[in-house]
Amino acid sequence: MKNLFVHIVLIAGIMAGVRGRVNAQTVQVVTKVVERTIACPDGLTQRISINARKADVQVRGWNRGVVGIRLRLVAKHTDRAVAEREVGYHQYTLQANGTVIELSNGFVIPQRAGKLQSQLKAVYEISIPNRALLTVNNSFGDVNLRDLAGETTVTFEYGKLNMNELTGKLTIKSEYGDVEGQSVNTTLVCRAEKADIILRDLGGTNRIQSRYGKLYIFPDAGTMDALVVTAERTEVALLPKNLDDFSYDLTAIKTQLYQPHATTDFWTRKNDSELLNYSPPGKKPRLQITSKYGPLHLMLFTKTDVPLGSK
Amino acid sequence: MNLPEHEPDPNLWDRIEARIQADATLNRAIEQLPEYEPDASLWERVEAELSDAKVVQIGRGATRSLGTVSWLAGAVAAMLVLAGGWLYLNQNSADERVTVAYSVEQVKTQATDLPQPQAESVRRDEAFIVRHCAEQKPVCQKPEVHELRSQLVELKQEQARLGKEIALFGADPALVRAQTKLESQRAEITRELVTLLQS
Known part of the structure; x- marks a missing residue:
């Protein structure tokens, strides 16, 4: 678990612009x-x-x-x-x-x-x-x-997409381009290949596909409606502030599923998959993630846990 | 200390207003001006005249008189440049403003290559994969291995495409970052593939 935190900090650092050895020239x-x-x-x-x-x-x-x-x-x-x-x-x-x-x-x-x-x-x-x-x-x-x-469609390769305070409809297609979002509360469809994605305070209805990348999602309890993630060879981390703010349907195929102690009773194994189905009392937004060949983490996040990049 | 007081000339506002009106009239008139294309053979004629004229070298300490033909050719060229500049500016002036700014800045240049040990280890791992797949073909036909090898091929093609961009634009920071990203992806997939083959 500690390793993932180190990883997130590293990715956030890289995405914030710490990009290696440099020399200055006029x-x-x-x-x-x-x-x-x-x-x-x-x-x-x-x-x-x-x-x-x-x-x-x-x-x-x-x-x-x-x-x-x-x-x-x-x-x-x-x-x-x-x-x-x-x-x-x-x-x-x-x-x-x-x-x-x-x-x-x-x-x-x-x-x-x-x-x-x-x-x-x-x-x-x-x-x-x-x-x-x-x-x-x-x-x-x-x-x-x-x-x-409004209705926004972004298609890009390499570079980085930064988003702040978005609502409406949003479609993202990225190849090799990283994505960082803050307070994105949209109807989102995202397809990313070889991209590092961080979405903070994510709300709205979200359908995300990721291959060969990293995907860190911090769902916002106040605005999240639904989340469906299909990931392949991607390191996925779902980081809610409170476990009971959401219901979870998590599947890790041919990979490991990491979870907090509180949900271990809801964990099962079937063939080459690990499953976690946890629904707290009351109607809660459903977070559904299927990850194949890439580790899937569910962990609680408080802002004091991880100093994330520039935030 | 009291400064002396001055009253503006009573006709001042009239003069300003008249000038504004004149500018507006001129702008309207400019918009209504017909557009002319230069004669298609103009350059050929200018070139012919230039080749007829004496070649004049203008250098330090050298003062020579120019022939009438050269003066005419020069004047035509200057007029064309001025007319072109006026047309260009006028075309943009309607709803587009173009300015040019100059500044000096310190830019950060980045190393374009991976640290040598990592690049070397990737090449070594790739050689291992090729050797291993030649010796144990059934292992490399497994879907997982096949998928990763396809990704490696795709990454190499992408690196070649990026190489062409770098050849055109030079080691631009955005391209260097893209190159670094591809190298890390390639290293990561190679490592995963080696782990899979060794398991």
């Missing part, structure tokens, strides 16, 4: 800043579609009928002339096209230019009507979502 930074607002009166008839590449994408909801965009296209190099030339390799589109508001970026490197010398990155800072329909695609960058209550 570079010239040339930033092209594009600012635009696009009308989006009710936020429901138009879909906001962000197709980002090598970008950090920050989206927050506000109660205005416009989309506010600030796109920073950055080039860094020790030689300012090189950065100035290569910042021009960024391409972008910010436009309303019928029922879609398209925001995208990419790179066009002329063949004659040879190998790229600068470090190129795009940073989106976007404010959208908080009940808007939003689609985000990104690779090799972070996505931050805050204060959204």
Whole structure:
């Protein structure tokens, strides 16, 4: 059990940005800043579609009928002339096209230019009507979502998705990209491959699939409706504050199920599986987890137990 | 200490208002201006004229007179650049604001390679898996082993794809982090596979 705590702290530390040995270098930074607002009166008839590449994408909801965009296209190099030339390799589109508001970026490197010398990155800072329909695609960058209550779909690879104070509908598809959420109270569908996922104060209705990753869930008794997790070769930890806040249907196939002493009477073994079915008195939100080939932990969590990363 | 008082010129507001109106009128007029494409053969003509002109080397201490043709070509090129710049700015000015900022910063560069002992141990383990599967084929046909080996192949393909991105964009921090993640995944799966084969 202690090992898992160490593991969680380590993962949280890594996700918080402790990323190994570093050296410092002075570079010239040339930033092209594009600012635009696009009308989006009710936020429901138009879909906001962000197709980002090598970008950090920050989206927050506000109660205005416009989309506010600030796109920073950055080039860094020790030689300012090189950065100035290569910042021009960024391409972008910010436009309303019928029922879609398209925001995208990419790179066009002329063949004659040879190998790229600068470090190129795009940073989106976007404010959208908080009940808007939003689609985000990104690779090799972070996505931050805050204060959204509409229908949100995020597809990304590598980088990390950070979420804060979300309601509404949420769909996440991640490959190699980590996920960290705080107070996510949505109808969530999440499919993740090779991702480390931490969801704190998780509420709403949740269906999560994870392969080859890590999944740590801190359910919130006040807002949780249901949780269904299907995990394969994933280390899963379910960390409620009080055991009796929820009912549990846990299955560990070809792996071990770790549990507190209080539930040992409700534990059974069937063929190559370990099962735990525990329902405290009264109607409680049901947490159902099936884990195959990856250990499954049920343990009580209090904030004094584990200093989790930045929290 | 009392500073002297000044009254603004009584016509000041009228003048400001007139200037604002003039700006607005000018902006409206600019929007109504027709757009022109340069003649498709313009560059060929400019190039032809340039090749006819004398080659002039401008360097320190060298002052030479330019031929009339060169001056004309230069003027045309300058006008094209100005017109292009005006069109570019005008195209963005409607509802898009573009600015360029310069700054200097300290960036953190990360080591791109795994610590050598770990990379070496992964290669050693992978060699063990290949050898073991060649000697004991039935073991490696078990679904669990097969699944893990497929994952290893997938990870290698992903590393190759990432390698192409790194070749294009250089050792960018986001790409280096991705590379580190893939290496750890590969190490983890290799270790699991070795444990499974040894059990």
